[in-house]
Amino acid sequence: TGRYEAMWERLNLDLDAHASLLEVLGKFYGDIYMSQQGRLRGMEYLDFVLSEIHGLRIQELQEARANGRKVIGTFCVFVPEEIVWAADAIQVGLCAGAEAGTEAAEKILPRNTCALIKSFVGFKLARLCPFIESCDMVVGETTCDGKKKAYEIFSDYAPVYVMEIPQMKCAADRALWKAEVLRFKQAVEDLTGRSITAERLREAVVLINQRRRALQRLNRLRAAHPVPISGRDVLLINQVSFYDDPKRFTQKIEELCDELEDKVRRGEGVADGAVRLMLSGCPMAIPNWKLPYIIESSGAVVVGEESCIGSRNTRDLVDESASNLDELLDAIVDRYMKIDCACFTPNAERLEHIVDMARELNVKGVIHYGLSFCQPYAMESFKVEKALQEAGFPMVAIETDYSMEDVEQLKTRVEAFVEMV
Numbered sequence: 001t002g003r004y005e006a007m008w009e010r011l012n013l014d015l016d017a018h019a020s021l022l023e024v025l026g027k028f029y030g031d032i033y034m035s036q037q038g039r040l041r042g043m044e045y046l047d048f049v050l051s052e053i054h055g056l057r058i059q060e061l062q063e064a065r066a067n068g069r070k071v072i073g074t075f076c077v078f079v080p081e082e083i084v085w086a087a088d089a090i091q092v093g094l095c096a097g098a099e100a101g102t103e104a105a106e107k108i109l110p111r112n113t114c115a116l117i118k119s120f121v122g123f124k125l126a127r128l129c130p131f132i133e134s135c136d137m138v139v140g141e142t143t144c145d146g147k148k149k150a151y152e153i154f155s156d157y158a159p160v161y162v163m164e165i166p167q168m169k170c171a172a173d174r175a176l177w178k179a180e181v182l183r184f185k186q187a188v189e190d191l192t193g194r195s196i197t198a199e200r201l202r203e204a205v206v207l208i209n210q211r212r213r214a215l216q217r218l219n220r221l222r223a224a225h226p227v228p229i230s231g232r233d234v235l236l237i238n239q240v241s242f243y244d245d246p247k248r249f250t251q252k253i254e255e256l257c258d259e260l261e262d263k264v265r266r267g268e269g270v271a272d273g274a275v276r277l278m279l280s281g282c283p284m285a286i287p288n289w290k291l292p293y294i295i296e297s298s299g300a301v302v303v304g305e306e307s308c309i310g311s312r313n314t315r316d317l318v319d320e321s322a323s324n325l326d327e328l329l330d331a332i333v334d335r336y337m338k339i340d341c342a343c344f345t346p347n348a349e350r351l352e353h354i355v356d357m358a359r360e361l362n363v364k365g366v367i368h369y370g371l372s373f374c375q376p377y378a379m380e381s382f383k384v385e386k387a388l389q390e391a392g393f394p395m396v397a398i399e400t401d402y403s404m405e406d407v408e409q410l411k412t413r414v415e416a417f418v419e420m421v
């Protein structure tokens with residue numbers, strides 16, 4: 001880490017607190033990831049990317065900025081990434097999965113705010129995140145009330161731009177969303193000084209679709225018995241997809257999938273005899289690996305994530321057949337309108353997707369994951385449970401945050417569920 005210290009100092013990080021964060025993260029990663037048996041060759045790339053999380057990738061962003069490119073940070077899969085790449089800017093998903101900084105966050109936010117929100121505010125206030133410090137624009141969105149109001153506060157500390165997200169899916173909502181996509185396009189063009197042409201937008205659509213296709217392929221391979229890859233490895237892959245270079249990442253995941261295909265052909269898997277479970281609910285931002293680790297230490301294996309850091313972000317592609325700028329923008333608008341976040345009402349398609357996934361992946365049960373104080377997902381979990389029950393899948397709802405205090409308690413609940421299904 002010595003060679004990056006000057007860069008972190010330039011980014012105004014709190015060097016001591018940052019050093020302890022990296023130390024904790026490294027230890028946590030060792031326990032949860034490196035301890036797995038028969039690790040896939042393809043995961044070496046992910047190990048490398050993670051070991052360089054605040055190093056090499058930040059250096060790349062800094063170099064890009066020195067060459068005049070802009071960096072745009074996001075917290076939600078609603079932000080149309082294609083627009084950002086088409087303006088030759090770089091999009092990074094900002095992590096919000098660790099407890100560090102919570103104390104600072106609670107000085108300007110209510111304590112009963114979900115951990116994800118406290119985390120992104122806390123990382124900024126405690127000067128721990130080189131990604132936020134590398135951003136020329138941070139995009140917020142009007143999804144849940146917590147985030148919506150937190151961006152107002154956050155805008156005192158970072159260059160925040162807020163997109164309005166519709167709450168329903170009628171024609172008027174689509175029109176609102178289209179207007180918002182156009183307004184965002186203008187904002188990105190203003191920031192970068194580049195105008196988005198049909199040609200560049202199409203290239204960006206293909207670039208991001210390719211990444212989604214690679215992740216779809218990965219998810220399909222998990223339908224195999226036994227499953228060829230652990231759930232926590234796939235979670236990490238999904239998390240890294242938000243901040244790694246998309247082209248390089250896609251190529252590495254395709255290689256990993258080749259390896260998995262061979263494994264499936266040979267009938268090899270991880271966790272032989274483990275109970276197949278699926279996760280559904282709130283996103284697990286990096287480095288939030290708590291629940292999958294607990295599940296996979298309790299005689300089960302996670303074979304799917306119905307989540308924004310999971311299939312909700314990869315399921316739908318943008319139609320590539322559009323021939324001009326307007327059509328491409330419409331295709332983008334339509335693709336993002338399909339997102340079935342619990343912030344929508346009604347949100348029946350999410351229930352269908354969950355049941356379909358449970359069937360396709362042949363799971364024994366579903367664990368619904370809610371972050372404490374997250375109302376949209378907590379409310380919706382009742383409907384999810386009912387839909388799953390009717391389809392013959394048992395579900396347990398687990399609510400937690402990022403602290404490690406409840407690990408034993410969660411383990412007991414997960415073990416009881418694994419035994420029951």
Ligand code: BJ8
Nearest residue numbers: 076077114143144282308341374
């Ligand atoms: S599209 S899931 S990424 S909003 S956990 S902050 S909902 S109180 S994250 Fe999300 Fe976009 Fe929807 Fe996906 Fe609020 Fe709940 Fe916290 Fe949440």
